[in-house]
Amino acid sequence: MPDTPARSIANPLASLLKRRFDLPDEDATLAFGGRFALALAHIKRTLGERFPGLQVQLIGDLGAGKTTLVRATLRALGHAGRVRSPTYTLVEPYSLATDLGPLDVYHFDLYRFVDPAEWADAGFREYFDTGAICLVEWPQKAGGLLGVPDLEFTLEPEGEGRVLIARAFSETGKTCLESC
Ligand code: ADP
Ligand code: MG
DSSP states (O other): OOOOOOTTOOOOSOOSEEEEEEEOSHHHHHHHHHHHHHHHHHHHHHHGGGOOOEEEEEEOOTTSSHHHHHHHHHHHTTOOSOOOOTTTTSEEEEEEEETTEEEEEEEEEOTTOSSTHHHHHTTGGGGSSSSOEEEEESGGGGTTTTOSOSEEEEEEEETTEEEEEEEEOSHHHHHHHHTO
16 A cells, blocks of 8 residues: 655654554544553553564644544553643643553644754653653654654544544554554
């Protein structure tokens, strides 16, 4: 299947797996978040101590549904409190106590970055590669400094709903996407 030449697809690399999900309404997005959380839990259970963490880049215009998807994922992972959009704080951390043990999730929103160098200045690099799940809205604002993600989710409007194009760039991401 050829890659969609959509302008919003930021990563030019060939993916290991690409899947399309039709999300005709918000409930469909919430349901996808639930399946994604289950997939994350499954891979963490399978890999145990070897779970390397996961970077997910969320692409899409304002209102595309990126935060909605993150909120659904966090809820399904057992987070009971509020999920604020990190528009001003840039990152919101979550320490979840899951059945599988502690799980750190970091929700980034880089929309307000004026210069990609802010990524390094903010010290965000240290959040990655620590076994945490990093969900990043507006990764383009870091100008490639994030490197290649495990997964890229692109959300675009379609009628009243959305379509999600998911691409995996690592084996961990591929395994996760296969069970969504
Ligand atoms: P973003 O973080 O991409 O700027 P938000 O998640 O904050 O977007 O807002 C998305 C808006 O679209 C919310 O009002 C939400 O209710 C709505 N929405 C989310 N998913 C869908 C969907 N699949 N179909 C229709 N509306 C949706
Ligand atoms: Mg948002």
